[in-house]
Amino acid sequence: MPWALIMADNAAALLxxxxxxxxxxxxxxxxxxxxxxxAGRVHDADSLEKFLTGRAVTAGLVAGAFxxxxxxxxxxxxxxxxQELDPExxxxxxxxxxxxxxxxxxxxxxRAATAIRPHPRFHELDRTAHQPIVxxxxxxAFDLAPRDAALAVxxxxxxxxxxxxxxxxxxxxxxxHAALARLTPLLDQLASEAAKHADxxxxxxxxxxxxxxxxxxxxxxxTDMRLFAS
Amino acid sequence: xxxxxxPRTRSLxxxxxxxxxxxxxxxxxxxxxxxxxxxxxxVITNDIYTDEDARFLRSAGVLPAERIRAVExxxxxxxxxxxxxxxNLMAVEDLEQDFAPLDxxxxxxxxxxxxxxxxxxxxxAQIFVLDVAGGGDVARKGGPGIARADLLVINKIDLAExxxxxxxxxxxxxxxxxxxxxxxxxxxxxxxxxxxxxxWVRWMHSQHVNGSHTPIDxxxxxxxxxADESGEGYFHSHDDDGATEPAHEHK
Numbered sequence: 483m484p485w486a487l488i489m490a491d492n493a494a495a496l497l498x499x500x501x502x503x504x505x506x507x508x509x510x511x512x513x514x515x516x517x518x519x520x521a522g523r524v525h526d527a528d529s530l531e532k533f534l535t536g537r538a539v540t541a542g543l544v545a546g547a548f549x550x551x552x553x554x555x556x557x558x559x560x561x562x563x564x565q566e567l568d569p570e571x572x573x574x575x576x577x578x579x580x581x582x583x584x585x586x587x588x589x590x591x592x593r594a595a596t597a598i599r600p601h602p603r604f605h606e607l608d609r610t611a612h613q614p615i616v617x618x619x620x621x622x623a624f625d626l627a628p629r630d631a632a633l634a635v636x637x638x639x640x641x642x643x644x645x646x647x648x649x650x651x652x653x654x655x656x657x658x659h660a661a662l663a664r665l666t667p668l669l670d671q672l673a674s675e676a677a678k679h680a681d682x683x684x685x686x687x688x689x690x691x692x693x694x695x696x697x698x699x700x701x702x703x704x705t706d707m708r709l710f711a712s
Numbered sequence: 713x714x715x716x717x718x719p720r721t722r723s724l725x726x727x728x729x730x731x732x733x734x735x736x737x738x739x740x741x742x743x744x745x746x747x748x749x750x751x752x753x754x755v756i757t758n759d760i761y762t763d764e765d766a767r768f769l770r771s772a773g774v775l776p777a778e779r780i781r782a783v784e785x786x787x788x789x790x791x792x793x794x795x796x797x798x799x800n801l802m803a804v805e806d807l808e809q810d811f812a813p814l815d816x817x818x819x820x821x822x823x824x825x826x827x828x829x830x831x832x833x834x835x836x837a838q839i840f841v842l843d844v845a846g847g848g849d850v851a852r853k854g855g856p857g858i859a860r861a862d863l864l865v866i867n868k869i870d871l872a873e874x875x876x877x878x879x880x881x882x883x884x885x886x887x888x889x890x891x892x893x894x895x896x897x898x899x900x901x902x903x904x905x906x907x908x909x910x911x912w913v914r915w916m917h918s919q920h921v922n923g924s925h926t927p928i929d930x931x932x933x934x935x936x937x938x939a940d941e942s943g944e945g946y947f948h949s950h951d952d953d954g955a956t957e958p959a960h961e962h963k
Binding site for chain 2: 503505506507509510511512589590593594646649706707708709710711
C-alpha cells in the first residue's frame with residue numbers, strides 16, 4: 483500500500499503529536515519500567531534495551547494497531563467501528579491498573595488535542611477512551627494516515643520508559659537514547675505491520691501480550707513509594 | 713450573585729507553591745481548619761514520591777477525606793503546575809464536579825525550587841511559601857514565585873529566634889523584592905497571623921466571585937493587604953497611583 487510507504491506531506495503535524503512535550507501528562511509514567519526495575523529485571527543499558535524491545539513488540543504493537551484502526555475509522559467516519567475498538571482494547575489489557583492508566587492518558591490526550599485542534603471527530607470519542615484510540619482520532623483530525631498514528635504511538639511506547647530510565651537508574655542518558663536509536667528500524671517495521679490492520683475487524687486486531695508488564699502494573703499500583711504514576 | 717441562582721461550579725483555584733519543607737501542607741491544613749465552616753473547600757496535592765501530603769491532610773481531619781485527592785507527577789512537580797497542567801486541571805475539574813458547588817480548590821505543588829510557579833491556566837491565584845528556617849536572605853533573592861505570587865507567606869516565624877532571623881527585616885526585604893505586593897509573616901501558633909491569612913483568602917475569593925480578579929503571570933503590582941494590630945486589615949491596589957514608587961510605605 484503506497485500510503486504506508488511514503489512520508490506524509492503533513493509530517494510536521496505528526497512531529498507535533500509525537501512530541502513528548504505535548505501537554506498530555508505522559509511525563510508522569512514509566513510504562514512499567516519502575517516496577518520492573520524494582521523487581522530486578524532491568525538494571526543497566528542492556529536490560530533496558532531488552533525491556534524496550536519487548537514492550538515495542540507487545541504492548542507497542544497492540545497500541546499501534548489500535549491507533550491505526552482508530553485513525554482509519556475516524557477518517558472514514560465509521561463511528562460504530564470506533565466504538566467497537568474500546569472493549570476490544572480492554573480485552574487486551576488484563577491488568578485493571580493498566581487499563582485505568584490507558585484511559586487516564588486517553589482522557590488527558592483528548593483534553594490536549596481538543597484544546598490545540600478543535601475538531602468534530604473528537605466528539606465521537608468517549609470521555610475516557612483509551613489513549614491509542616484517542617491518538618488515532620487526533621491523527622485523523624490532522625489528516626494523518628494510520629501508519630503515522632501507529633508510529634507515533636510506538637515511539638511513545640519506548641521513548642517514555644527510556645527517559646524514565648535515566649531518573650530511575652544510574653544510566654548515562656546517551657545510553658538510553660542509543661537504545662532508542664537502535665530500535666528505530668524495529669519501530670518502523672512494527673508501524674507498517676500495525677498499519678496493515680487499519681481496516682481489520684476490531685476482534686481480529688493484534689493481541690500480543692506481555693504478562694510481566696501487567697503484573698508489574700498491579701504491583702506498582704500497590705506500592706507506596708514510587709516516582710512514576712505507572 | 714444572588715442566592716437563588718444556579719450554584720457556581722467554578723471554584724477559586726488557589727495554588728500553594730514553595731520549596732520543600734516550608735509548610736505548604738501546614739498552610740493548607742490551617743486554611744481548611746479555619747475556613748471549612750464558611751467555605752466549601754477541596755484540595756489537590758502533588759507529591760513527588762508518595763501520596764504523603766494527601767495522607768497528612770486526610771489524617772489532620774480538616775476536610776472529609778474524599779475531598780483531598782493526590783496527583784502523581786512523575787518526579788516533575790514543576791511540569792505538573794506549569795508546562796503540562798493537564799493532569800492537575802482535570803483533577804481540579806473532577807473535584808469541582810463531584811462536590812459542586814465548591815468555593816475554593818487548593819492546589820498544593822510538590823515541593824520544588826524557587827523558580828516553580830503555577831500557570832494561570834491551572835490556578836486563578838497563588839500563594840508562595842517560604843520559611844524563616846530557610847534563611848533570612850531567601851526573600852531578598854527574589855525570583856518568580858517570590859516576586860510574582862499573589863501572596864508571599866513567610867512561615868514558621870515562631871522559629872525565627874532559634875535560627876537568628878530578623879522577621880521584620882525579612883518581610884521588608886520580601887516586600888521590596890515584590891515591589892510592595894503583599895507579604896504575610898505567619899505562624900500557625902500565632903492566631904493573629906492565621907487570621908490575616910484567612911482574611912486574605914476570603915478577600916481573594918470575593919474578588920474571584922465578583923469577577924474583579926484577573927490571574928497575574930507576571931503582572932502589575934497586585935492588590936495587597938495591610939494588617940493592623942487587631943489582626944484585621946484592608947486591601948488596596950496601586951492601579952491608579954500613576955507612579956512607580958508606592959504611594960505609601962509598606963512596612
